[in-house]
Amino acid sequence: MINDSKSCARVAILSCVNIKHMSLISLYTDILKREGVAYDVIYMDKYGEDEEIECNHKYRYINKIDRKLPRFIKKIKYYMFKPWACRVLKKNKYDFVIVWNDLAIFLFADFLSKHLKGRYCLNVRDNMYYDRPRYGRMYQRCFSNSSFNTISSKGFLDFLPKGVKYYPINSLNLSVLRGMKIRDRMRTEDEKIRIGFVGYVRFFERNEKLLDCFANDPRYEVHFYGTGANVLKKYAESKGIRNGVFHDSFPVSETAKYLENIDIMNNLYGNNTLNIRKAISIKLFHSLYSHIPVLVNTDTYVGEVATSIGVGYYVTEFTDKFKDDLYKWYHNLNFETLAENCENYLSFARKENKEFEDITVQSICCFI
Numbered sequence: 155m156i157n158d159s160k161s162c163a164r165v166a167i168l169s170c171v172n173i174k175h176m177s178l179i180s181l182y183t184d185i186l187k188r189e190g191v192a193y194d195v196i197y198m199d200k201y202g203e204d205e206e207i208e209c210n211h212k213y214r215y216i217n218k219i220d221r222k223l224p225r226f227i228k229k230i231k232y233y234m235f236k237p238w239a240c241r242v243l244k245k246n247k248y249d250f251v252i253v254w255n256d257l258a259i260f261l262f263a264d265f266l267s268k269h270l271k272g273r274y275c276l277n278v279r280d281n282m283y284y285d286r287p288r289y290g291r292m293y294q295r296c297f298s299n300s301s302f303n304t305i306s307s308k309g310f311l312d313f314l315p316k317g318v319k320y321y322p323i324n325s326l327n328l329s330v331l332r333g334m335k336i337r338d339r340m341r342t343e344d345e346k347i348r349i350g351f352v353g354y355v356r357f358f359e360r361n362e363k364l365l366d367c368f369a370n371d372p373r374y375e376v377h378f379y380g381t382g383a384n385v386l387k388k389y390a391e392s393k394g395i396r397n398g399v400f401h402d403s404f405p406v407s408e409t410a411k412y413l414e415n416i417d418i419m420n421n422l423y424g425n426n427t428l429n430i431r432k433a434i435s436i437k438l439f440h441s442l443y444s445h446i447p448v449l450v451n452t453d454t455y456v457g458e459v460a461t462s463i464g465v466g467y468y469v470t471e472f473t474d475k476f477k478d479d480l481y482k483w484y485h486n487l488n489f490e491t492l493a494e495n496c497e498n499y500l501s502f503a504r505k506e507n508k509e510f511e512d513i514t515v516q517s518i519c520c521f522i
């Protein structure tokens with residue numbers, strides 16, 4: 155519990171996801187801690203796991219959701235969280251609320267505009283019906299009435315409400331990555347290249363095809379670390395795939411440990427939805443910080459960024475030719491150039507994040 159704050163400002167973080175899926179909330183909490191501002195966390199626990207997070211008070215709404223449930227049942231269960239969270243918000247009369255993730259923005263848009271005008275910020279990381287005209291007025295009012303808004307990808311500007319100021323916030327979680335052993339060379343030709351994913355494992359059909367493609371190829375290993383990895387482990391076992399490495403759910407604090415095991419980052423989410431085409435995932439910044447290349451899909455904003463930096467490799471289909479071409483491409487990379495390109499972009503990202511930090515301090519510290 156944080157109880158040594160310098161102020162009596164009441165600040166809350168509001169989210170519809172579990173703490174382990176809020177790894178980048180440290181971009182905000184690090185600022186709050188530095189400024190001596192205590193904060194509460196209000197969130198929905200869909201796993202039934204009492205996770206640890208440093209805060210003043212933790213308000214946890216247990217609402218287990220099985221991934222196999224029908225979509226409409228999942229929607230109903232998320233809506234059940236709203237009235238409970240609204241009661242907490244009203245009771246505690248917060249001075250400022252940090253709204254984390256787009257489902258929370260969608261569920262609480264009207265409440266925020268009506269009860270917390272000018273006293274909340276929105277963090278956009280995905281497309282949550284922002285492009286749907288039926289929600290246009292609701293979102294326009296919610297974004298216009300916020301204190302400030304952040305975006306994880308400039309690609310989102312294509313469909314977010316217009317006439318509103320947005321601050322880019324790059325997914326560089328230094329509190330988790332600090333102390334990590336950074337890559338200092340490329341793999342040699344007598345070493346296996348480890349293609350890896352660290353995070354919330356989804357898109358199982360696509361990742362099964364990736365496993366099939368690299369199955370038992372002595373040049374490669376395919377790694378998956380995070381919630382959902384055991385689903386792919388079972389698939390690999392059923393197919394006799396022996397060069398897969400899997401570890402399911404782990405604490406956010408162990409992220410760096412798993413990133414150290416990877417030589418090429420897997421950022422293959424596809425390109426079949428607007429959100430996927432426009433988003434920049436944390437995987438790009440894992441790649442940049444680790445000084446390793448990243449696999450990206452064509453017709454994606456993250457692909458444009460990664461290839462322009464010189465770290466991205468476009469993937470269109472999983473074939474033997476793709477495996478052979480990737481192997482040649484990787485071994486032709488110049489490590490010094492790759493590392494320099496990574497550091498140059500990270501320097502740019504840090505400058506943008508500094509602007510975000512300044513507006514966060516300006517917006518919240520007015521209540522001190």
